[in-house]
Amino acid sequence: MKRIFSILLVLALLCSSLYAVPAYAVGDGNVDGGGGGMGDGTSTNSWTPGNEGVRVTVVRASDHASVTTPIDLTNKKPTNIRLHFGKVSKLSYSRGSSLSPSGQSYSFLNPAQSLPRIISTNGSNNIAAIKSYFTDEQVIRSISGLVGMDFDTLISGEYKLLLEPIAYYKFEGVMIATTATEAAMYDEQVNGLLRKRMVSLSHKNLPLAMFLEVADLSYPAWSGSRSKAASNADIKAALGLGIVRFKDMPGESPEVSVYDYEYRVNTEVITAITVSGGQSDPDHPVSAIFYVNGRSYRVSNIYYPDGDSQLAWIRWTTPSTPQQTTITVSVSGGGSSSKATININIVDLDKNLPPNPVADDRNDSFRKSAVPNNPQQTSASWTVWRPWWQEHWVWHSDWNWYSDGDGSGHWEDDGEWVDEGWWEFDLDRYQASLSASMAIQPDDKSPTASGKTMKSGYGINQTVSTRVSTNQSSAVTGAQNAVTYFPEFGYQTYWRLLERMSSGYNSRFEFQKNPYSTYNRRTHFSPIWFPDGKYEPYTWLIDCWSPAGMLSINLTDSVTIRDNLWSDWHIAPQKPN
Incomplete structure (x- = not known):
């Protein structure tokens, strides 16, 4: 019997070796996970474990752009989905895409090789199996075919796979399909009702099904709780995603x-x-x-x-x-x-000063032009990667025989602890913002001005005040130039480069001294022919520089023209001595 059993065992091993298909890993999975118990469901709000899938998007590593339409993989046949939000990736939502219900039937794909369990209900995530699945060569070949991308191109090192767990569940009596990010955004739309009804799924087990071990694609590694419900902000920023990256390109240069x-x-x-x-x-x-x-x-x-x-x-x-x-x-x-x-x-912007105004100027064909609207950017953000060493101490044994002098001896391990750790990266975020105000008023030498009402032909004064705020001052300049354009020239042809009266993040600008001013005033003369109504100069404040580009602001202010300076002149007989 022992001999027969041995023969059967050998045959079984031979058969298993004949039919085993070798699995080759072609990628590196950046996935971790957590989770916890489920609450009690109701007839209108419930989820059945296993009703799940994964959204897969191919992303270009260099600029984080999605290069394929996302696909939803699942072992189920969720044909009863009545509410979903189309095929939109987390990257697209992070870049400003809004959440909107799709009017089409929910589409899905059943992979030839079944998915492992994705969403945990007991806090013991199937991360090893998920990593193994999404780095398996046959799976990646299948995905390349499903998204319509050449396999060798996909694994060249220029692209990554973005993975997002999906849950199929009943909410308020309606079958719905969402990624973790979509669930968080939808919860905001329904004023927290999804969290109230489905918190164990929507805000715990679904988002904690996948998160990053190492920061990637501008998403941080998750360091928060692995067993408690997360906030909508944390879900959108760092949860409900995994990344598969492929081999480094040999000999690649920066x-x-x-x-x-x-x-x-x-x-x-x-x-x-x-x-x-x-x-x-x-x-x-x-x-x-x-x-x-x-x-x-x-x-x-x-x-x-x-x-x-x-x-x-x-x-x-x-x-x-x-x-x-x-x-x-x-x-x-x-x-x-x-x-x-x-x-x-x-x-050099200080080259097109307005010409000398004279008392008999005319412009009978003048028509008011629209105030310009130059490119404006009042805030900017950028990031800096900060590496840090993840220690991983491993004992390296070195066994040696030591004689005891009497013909006997003993072994001793003279090994040492070796740090076989690796570099990880945190992403430090920086920002800058620019605010400013512009104020014009009649010049003090305008004898009949009242408040912000003046007669044409007299001058105006202008002040531009700016404020820059940033959390990386070494990388941001103050606003350094301001250029004012005037309605009498159609906001073109001539302009005034303002003089910076104070520097730094709280700077101030005024007109340069006017060479045509009798009193050398910082003024601009309105033309005597300008019609009654609003006189509205326009200023483009520029040259607040950051690593993410230049910040700038469009500014306007106005005075009211009523009558002209000739009405302040009159002829009268000279009084006798």
Whole structure:
């Protein structure tokens, strides 16, 4: 019997080896998870474990753009879904896409290789199985076919898979399909009712089914509770997602993306580039050298996770004369280098002063023009990757035999603890905002002005006050230039570059002294022919620079024209002595 049993066992092993299909991992899964118990359901608000899926989106690593329409994979056949929000990824929602119900039937795909359990109900997530599934070569080949992308292109290192758990559940009597992000956004739309009815699913087990171990695609690694219901803000910012990245491209060099700039003379500016590709951590640092007008500026220790990118910038002052020039940038790291050129146009705005106004000026064909609306950006944000070392101590044994001197001996482990840790990255977020006000009023030398009403032909004074706030002052300048345009010139042809009276983040601007003013006043003369009504100069406040670009504001203010200065003149006989 023992011999027969041995033969059967050998046959069983042979059969299993003949029919086993080897599984090869082609990706690296960045997925972790948590969860907990489920509450009691009702007839109108309930979820059955296993009613789940995963939304898969192919994302380009360099700019985090979705390059395929998301697909929903599930082992179920959820044909009874009556409310869903289309195929929108978390990245799209993070970039401002709104949540809106889809008018089409819910579409899904049943993969040939069944999904592992995704959503936990007992806090013991199936993360190892999820990672294994979504890094399996056959699964990735299947996904490439489903999204219509060449397999070798998909795994080239230029793309990543964004994974989002989906739940199918009944809410207020209606079968609904949502990702964790959609559930959080929908809860906000229904004023917290989803959380009230379905908190164990919508705000705990669904979002905690997947989150990142390491920051990626501008999403942070989750460090909060793995067993408690999360807030809508935390779900949208960091939960309900996993990422699969593929092999590093061999011999990849750092890449640099540049932007062309127009600057003003004598202006402190920020010039930025985006560095990506290669590998950049404290073991393989990337640096950039900017060559500007015969000077070099080095930016060292540029760090970013593999597959991501980082802004790098310099702060410098433009020359005093207008010119066209170039900035050459050399980026190096990991034994490779790249170069790029930035085209720079430096202009002088103090060249088109209005002509000398005279008392007999006329403009019978004048028609008022619309006030301009130049590009305006009052806030900016940027991020800086900060690496930190994740310790992982491993004992390395080194067994040696020691003689006891009497023919016997003993073994001793002379090994040591070795830190086999790795670099992880946190994302520090920075911002800047610009606010300003503009005020004009009749010049004090206008004898008949009253409040903000004056006669044409007299001058106006102007003040622009600015305020810049930021949490990274080294990377942001104050507003440095303000240009005022006037309605009598159709807001073009002539303008006045204002003089900066105070610098810094709280700066102030006024008109330069007018060479045509008898009293050398900081004034602008309204034309004597200007018709009664609103006289509205326009100012473009510019040159508040940040790594994310220039902040600027459109400003206007007005006075009221009533009559003209000739009415203040009269002829009378000279009084006798």
